[in-house]
Amino acid sequence: MPRKIRFGPAGYPLEARGNVKKVFKILSDAGMDAFEYAAVYGLRTKEEKAKLIGNLSKEAGIAMSMHAAYYINLASNTSRIRKASKQRLVKALKFAPLMNVKRIVFHAGTHGNRSRDEAHVIIRDALREVWEKAGASGEGAYLAPEIAGKLSTYGSKEQIIKLCQEVDGCIPTIDWAHIYARNQGKVNDKESYLKIITQFEDGLGDLFVKNMHFHVSGITFTEKGEKAHRPLGQEWGPDILPLMEIVRECGYKPHYICESTNPLEGALYTKFLYEELEKVSK
Ligand SMILES: [Zn+2]
Numbered sequence: 001m002p003r004k005i006r007f008g009p010a011g012y013p014l015e016a017r018g019n020v021k022k023v024f025k026i027l028s029d030a031g032m033d034a035f036e037y038a039a040v041y042g043l044r045t046k047e048e049k050a051k052l053i054g055n056l057s058k059e060a061g062i063a064m065s066m067h068a069a070y071y072i073n074l075a076s077n078t079s080r081i082r083k084a085s086k087q088r089l090v091k092a093l094k095f096a097p098l099m100n101v102k103r104i105v106f107h108a109g110t111h112g113n114r115s116r117d118e119a120h121v122i123i124r125d126a127l128r129e130v131w132e133k134a135g136a137s138g139e140g141a142y143l144a145p146e147i148a149g150k151l152s153t154y155g156s157k158e159q160i161i162k163l164c165q166e167v168d169g170c171i172p173t174i175d176w177a178h179i180y181a182r183n184q185g186k187v188n189d190k191e192s193y194l195k196i197i198t199q200f201e202d203g204l205g206d207l208f209v210k211n212m213h214f215h216v217s218g219i220t221f222t223e224k225g226e227k228a229h230r231p232l233g234q235e236w237g238p239d240i241l242p243l244m245e246i247v248r249e250c251g252y253k254p255h256y257i258c259e260s261t262n263p264l265e266g267a268l269y270t271k272f273l274y275e276e277l278e279k280v281s282k
Pocket of ligand 1: 175
């Protein structure tokens with residue numbers, strides 16, 4: 001299947017009340033063709049249900065990603081937590097083919113009481129171990145570490161690029177709201193968006209370009225970075241229109257996953273902007 005620009009929410013639409021069939025019905029009725037399954041409190045899905053999700057997403061032509069547990073911390077000071085974090089990613093990779101999932105998004109961890117470089121080595125080695133153990137069983141699913149919203153957390157763009165260079169099976173998840181928060185609201189126009197995309201492309205080449213996975217939402221921040229996610233298209237930045245313009249001009253084909261407070265509404269807004277840009281260019 002050739003890659004195309006896709007849009008979708010993170011997490012089940014509330015109206016579905018947890019009913020998986022309704023989830024995919026709502027998504028396809030809304031014209032969504034991507035979805036990020038939220039396993040943010042741990043992947044508790046049973047095999048049977050995982051298969052159902054996989055089949056429903058295939059029928060609906062929806063590209064699937066999964067957001068793994070928030071409490072993954074590959075560089076924790078506690079070895080038990082480091083071990084459990086690796087196991088969570090191994091499990092996610094094993095479930096990926098059942099659920100038709102192609103990217104496992106996660107926050108790699110904190111720096112703990114380590115230097116940034118030490119944290120990097122520990123996280124890198126942990127991910128290498130995860131990939132060796134379960135990369136093949138993911139049947140083409142990638143590990144997709146995300147840019148962190150808080151400056152104290154592991155996950156600057158430099159760290160994520162390095163991680164993806166050094167570990168097989170890793171692609172970046174660029175959360176534009178997190179980038180905006182990390183930079184105190186400065187990444188908000190075409191030029192700065194392009195600069196960052198170029199940095200990823202220079203560092204990772206086709207691996208990045210062919211697997212572009214973006215998170216979008218509004219956000220509030222302090223000098224320490226991310227504070228809280230907010231709706232898109234209102235008074236909170238970042239402005240994603242210039243991002244979508246530059247992506248379009250360069251011919252990139254990312255998947256846009258909306259993580260705002262009402263993710264489906266935000267994904268519809270993102271898709272609307274895209275369609276407006278298409279109209280203007282005709
Ligand atoms: Zn995100």
